[in-house]
Amino acid sequence: MRRHILTKLLLASTVLAMGASSVLADANLVFRFNDSERDEMRAALDEFEAANPGIKVELQTIAWNDARDQFLRESAVGQGPDVVHIAFVWTQEMAEAEAVLPLDELTKYGELPNGFDDFIATDLTMYEGKAYGLPWTADTWxxxxxxxxxxxxxxxxxxxxxxxxxxxxxxxxxxxxxxxxxxxxxxxxxxxxxxxxxxxxxxxxxxxxxxxxxxxxxxxxxxxxxxxxxxxxxxxxxxxxxxxxxxxxxxxxxxxxxxxxxxxxxxxxxxxxxxxxxxxxxxxxxxxxxxxxxxxxxxxxxxxxLGGRTLAVNANTEHPEEAWKLVQFLSSAPIFEKYYTNQFPAQKSLLSKIEYRPEELGFAKELADHTxxxxxxxxxxxxxxxxxxxxxxxxxxxxxxxxxxxxxxxxxxxxxxxxxxx
Amino acid sequence: MTISPKMRTRMTIFWMLLPTFLILIGFYLFPTLYNLELSFTDITLLKLKKGGDFVGATNYSEFLTSSTFRDIAINTVFWLTAISVTVRIVLGLLFALLLNSKFLKSMRLTTIARLMLLVPWATPPVVAVIAWRWLLDPTYGPINSWLLSSGLISDPIAFTATLSTVWPAIITIIVWNTTPLIGVSLLAALQTIPEDLNEAAAIDGATRWQQFRFITLPYLMPTISVLTLMSVIWTFNNFVYVWLTTGAGPGTFTNVLATEVYMKAFIDLRIGYSAAIGVTMAVVMAFFGAMYFRYFGLTDMQDKVG
CATH class of the missing domain: 3.40.190.10 (Periplasmic binding protein-like II)
Incomplete structure (x- = not known):
């Protein structure tokens, strides 16, 4: 009887372990990031990997001049990175090309902490009534x-x-x-x-x-x-x-x-x-x-x-859940506090917390009142x-x-x- | 059923040629026909998954009647191709004659001179352009520094941003990077000319110029002919030098067919229109090649040499 119970316990624990691993199966993601802060972003991804043992992220970099065309070409033949870093104004084009997933297919894996309305310039991510990217950073001149x-x-x-x-x-x-x-x-x-x-x-x-x-x-x-x-x-x-x-x-x-x-x-x-x-x-x-x-x-x-960058998930990804998890991580406050410090976040809740240096106040005023x-x-x-x-x-x-x-x-x-x- | 020896020979030839034909079909014929098909559609980079619609010859007519066509054609044919190929052939011939001269041999400089000539050719075009952009830079470039310090100019020249200097700057880079191929090829041809021909001509009283005009040049003509044809096709289609040096600017001043193909395909996203320009370029070069062989064919040149 004891032996029978032990067998059942072992079986149950095995099933539980398998179930737990299937929530976030081992996944190798590719994140294509085009800014110069490559080392800082790698450090951020290391933190993400440490917090998510089942996910590995390869960091790719491509020149901004080539980023849009390269991704469109890759996406058309079922290839490309899982998460892409694109300009605000490319998002609608990517949606038209069916290259990226709509956000409503991704938010089922986890909602945004302050909702989509917390982001600026969301109109630039909309295509035929759906949002196709998450505004990540905001900038202006x-x-x-x-x-x-x-x-x-x-x-x-x-x-x-x-x-x-x-x-x-x-x-x-x-x-x-x-x-x-x-x-x-x-x-x-x-x-x-x-x-x-x-x-x-x-x-x-x-x-x-x-x-x-x-x-x-x-x-x-x-x-x-x-x-x-x-x-x-x-x-x-x-x-x-x-x-x-x-x-x-x-x-x-x-x-x-x-x-x-x-x-x-x-x-x-x-x-x-x-x-x-x-x-x-x-x-x-x-x-x-x-x-x-x-x-x-x-x-x-x-x-x-009002310019900036969007994060989008490739329509060809085999790991949409893990990709969305990475997007959520990259949009969190610590990224802008510790790693991606040259950029302003595209979330109103984070933008309002920024402490500008005196010599940056012109940019703050421009961003707030003149964009x-x-x-x-x-x-x-x-x-x-x-x-x-x-x-x-x-x-x-x-x-x-x-x-x-x-x-x-x-x-x-x-x-x-x-x-x-x- | 028995196979005749003639048939057997033909079968052997067929099977031996088959791999080559398959490679040509896969890597040349198929992409060519696909490009031709695209040129009759309105496909864009945003419609790669859905595919484009057939639009007939609209792309061709739009390109050939566009307001920019004339300038692009002149830039491609005159500046990029005619001028740069002519300069390369003339300079390459001079280098070959110099490297083959008794003067260099007597100075024991032949080997070092030949190696020096090969350095530009061994430099990748991208590196060559970056190096020359630095040399020509108005603020930090040594060429401007030298011109200023020698008193030849009072203000630095923005070579790649000034209309009067931008084409000479591009041609300089192309010539520097590619003339060695011409020089080395002509040097090889020079070394096949029997020395006794020049000696016999000298005994008959021929001057140096007459020896060059009636012996050396006819012997070199088949090589010059092939080099010219190759250089024209290669230069006409070249994208790297103009794009990396000026980005087709300032404005559209140095825009050529190859840069127009790139801009239409990857900035305006119009793949179909861009394919039409590419097909036009291929047709122009095919026509040029046919005419070239018709009037300056290799066989004819070889006949002249005897």
Whole structure:
């Protein structure tokens, strides 16, 4: 009898053990992460693996420039990482391509602590009434100033309008011989081009009020936008070499701010934090000669884009439950406190807890009061990526002198209309 | 039933060629036909799972009538291909003649010179472009530093961002990286020319130029002919040098067919349209190759050499 009971107990414990392991079976996940904080993210994943013994996570990295296309190609043939790190504005495209799982298929494995409404920019994750990604990080661009160079030029107040910015650049050039404002004039001229246009009442695409979309700026508005930035290059206020600079973190721009040969720039949050970190490392114990401020105003208040990154689960994953568990872990507060510290979380409950350094307050104000999503650009069906490329190319032709600003504006409007099917 | 010896020979040839045919079908014919099929659809990167709809020749007509087609064609045919191939052939010939010269042999520099010529060819194109971008950098580049310190310029030149210098900069990189192949190939051809021909010509009073014009050049022409054909096809289709050096910019100033294929496929996501550009490129090169052999064929060249 005793032997019989022992056998039953053994059998029951075996069944229980098997049941427990089937809740989260051994799984090897692949997480594709595209930012530069690879070591920090690996440390975070080690913590995740320690807390979830049945799950191993391989960390993959790919350049942001290739991330979208690579994942779309992989997904179409049943491949790809289990969890992907994508831009806000790609989420709808990924959903349209059936490359990622809707969140309602994932939340059955576990709800979000503060619900989906706790996240910002959720409209960018919606496709045909369903959400397809979890906003992970939030960012925007703001102005960055080298305060010692401004003081050297006798400038006491930070500029607030595009006209001020130009005037201050002239003063800095005249009094110090240094560059005042400089910017990436190739691919990412897209950002300042939009900020200038938005603050002057225009949009490259906007809703037409009848359920459709149209170009939301006149030829004159777009040409004025081009002329503003072209003036910095043509008048020698910024070096011509910026025409080949794609990104604000380009070493040429960063070095100018680091060594004080440039006074003013615009950049995203994580680039600014990396700049501050690099300066502190190079000048330990010294005061930081940087400050940040909101973007310039035009005829209207300043506006920048509310950008960020989304986490999404591959529609081909064999481990949706484990993948969702990883997404939940990556969205938790400790990740942003310990590992992913250059980024702002995309959850309102976490954003409100951030303690900004004094030199970051410009970014905080910009993010809180002066941002908007790409909205109509994404909703129109044109897609932010193609519109971005088209606009940056058009600005490139104008800024380099390949064509006049009026001609470039005409060509841009014609191409946007073609993409809108008009 | 008995198989005749002739039939047996044919069967042997068939079975020996079959693997090659299968490889060609699998890795060349199938992708070519698939690309052709895609070019008649509106497939995008977002519709890879669903597939595209048949749109006839719309992609071709849109591309060939687009406002950018003329500029892209001129950039590809004139700047990228014609200029760079001509410079490479001329420089390659000069290098080959120099490496084959008695002067270098007398100085015991032949081996070291040949090795030096091979260094650029051994450099991967990506590395070559990055190295040259640094050399040409307006802020930190040694070329600008040297030009400034020697007083030749007063302000640094943004070589890859200025309209007047961007194409020469790209061509310089291509020529530096690829001329060694031309030089080494022509050197090999030079070494097959019987020395007694030049000696006999010299005895008959031929000048150095006449020896080059009527002996050396005709012997080199078959090699030059093949190298030119290969270089034209390879350069016409090349993507790496332009994209990595300028990203087809500033603006669209250095946009060529290969970069347009990339941008349409992977930025605008229009795979079908991009496939149509690719097919157009293949047709142009096939036509060029056929014409090239028709008018400058190898057989004809060999006849001239005798």
């Amino acid at each position: 703001a102005m960055v100033y080298r305060t010692d160079v401004l003081a050297e030029a006798g400038i006491d107040d930070l500029p607030t309008t595009w006209a001020d910015l130009r005037k201050d650049s002239e003063i800095i050039k005249e009094k110090t011989g240094k560059t005042g404002f400089s910017f990436p004039a190739a691919n990412q001229v897209w950002f300042p081009a939009n900020y200038y246009l938005w603050s002057n009442g225009g949009n490259f695409i906007e809703a037409d009020g009848n359920g459709g979309y149209k170009v939301g700026a006149t030829r004159e508005q777009i040409a004025d936008d081009m002329n503003y930035f072209k003036g910095y290059i043509d008048d020698g206020l910024a070096p011509r070499s910026i025409l080949s600079i794609d990104e604000p973190q380009d070493p040429a721009l960063m070095q100018g701010l680091m060594d004080g040969s440039q006074a003013m720039a615009l950049m995203p949050t994580n680039t600014y934090r990396q700049l501050l970190g690099a300066y502190e490392q190079a000048h330990p114990g010294e005061d930081i000669p940087f400050n940040s401020g909101v973007m310039m105003a035009g005829s209207q208040a300043p506006q920048t884009h 908007r999503t790409w909205g109509a650009y994404a909703d129109s069906g044109v897609g932010v990526g193609p519109l971005w490329n088209l606009t940056a190319r058009a600005f490139g032709t104008a800024l380099s002198g390949q064509s006049s600003t009026e001609q470039a504006a005409d060509d841009l409007i014609a191409e946007i209309n073609r993409m809108l099917g008009k």
